[in-house]
Amino acid sequence: MNKEGFFITGTDTGVGKTWVTASLLYHLRQTGLDVAGLKPVAAGCKWLEGQWKNEDALLLQKHSSLVMPYGVLNPYAFRDPASPHVACGGQNVDLQVIQKSVDKVSSSTDIVLVEGAGGWFSPLDENIKNQELAEFLSLPVVLVVGLRLGCINQALLTVAALKQSSCRCLGWVAVTIDDEMVFKKENVSYLQHAIPFPLLAEIPYLPNINVEAVSKYSCHIVDVF
Numbered sequence: 001m002n003k004e005g006f007f008i009t010g011t012d013t014g015v016g017k018t019w020v021t022a023s024l025l026y027h028l029r030q031t032g033l034d035v036a037g038l039k040p041v042a043a044g045c046k047w048l049e050g051q052w053k054n055e056d057a058l059l060l061q062k063h064s065s066l067v068m069p070y071g072v073l074n075p076y077a078f079r080d081p082a083s084p085h086v087a088c089g090g091q092n093v094d095l096q097v098i099q100k101s102v103d104k105v106s107s108s109t110d111i112v113l114v115e116g117a118g119g120w121f122s123p124l125d126e127n128i129k130n131q132e133l134a135e136f137l138s139l140p141v142v143l144v145v146g147l148r149l150g151c152i153n154q155a156l157l158t159v160a161a162l163k164q165s166s167c168r169c170l171g172w173v174a175v176t177i178d179d180e181m182v183f184k185k186e187n188v189s190y191l192q193h194a195i196p197f198p199l200l201a202e203i204p205y206l207p208n209i210n211v212e213a214v215s216k217y218s219c220h221i222v223d224v225f
Contacts, residue, residue, distance in 0.1 A: 013119065044081030044082075141169045170197070174199060
C-alpha cells in the first residue's frame with residue numbers, strides 16, 4: 001500500500017462520496033494505519049461551537065485517527081446549502097491553503113483521503129473546480145458513481161474528463177442510491193465494459209446506512225492503494 005493521499009470524487013452530488021470516504025477511514029484504522037479525512041470545501045454548514053461546520057466533514061473527522069482542529073480538515077466552510085461558487089459569497093479558495101492542510105495532516109498519518117465537493121467539474125469558487133484541486137494536490141483519484149437512472153451518461157462524461165486531466169484514476173465505486181432502479185445489474189455491466197478503470201467495489205442500497213456497514217463493501221478498494 002502506498003503511503004500517500006487519494007482524492008475521492010463523484011459523478012454528482014449526493015452519490016455517496018462521504019460514506020465511501022468515511023468507510024475507508026474506518027476500515028484502514030481497523031488495519032492499524034493512521035488515517036485522516038479532509039473535505040477542504042463544504043457548503044451547507046451549521047454554526048457549531050463558534051464556527052461553521054459541515055456534517056460530512058464532521059463524519060470524516062469522527063473516523064480519522066488523527067485528532068485535528070476542524071479548520072484543518074475543512075478550511076473553507078460555507079453556510080448556504082448551494083454550489084460552493086455561490087455559497088462562498090465571492091470568497092476565493094486558495095489552493096495553497098488546502099495544500100498546507102494536506103501537508104500538515106500527511107506528516108502525522110500513513111494515508112490521507114481528500115473528498116471533493118460535488119462532481120469532478122463542480123466549482124469550488126468562481127474560478128476553481130474540483131479537477132484543479134485534485135491536479136494541484138497531485139493525488140490519484142477514486143470515482144464514485146451513483147447508480148440511478150441516467151448514471152451511464154454521468155459516469156462516462158466524468159470518465160472522459162478524468163482521462164483528459166493529469167490525474168491518475170485508480171478505479172470506480174458503484175453506489176446504489178436508488179433502491180427502485182430497474183436493470184441495475186445491466187447498467188453496472190455496461191459501465192464495467194465502457195470505463196477503462198477497474199470497478200473497485202459495489203455498494204448496495206442500505207436503508208439504515210452507517211460507516212461500518214458500508215465498509216464491508218468498500219474495504220476491497222484498499223487493494224489498489
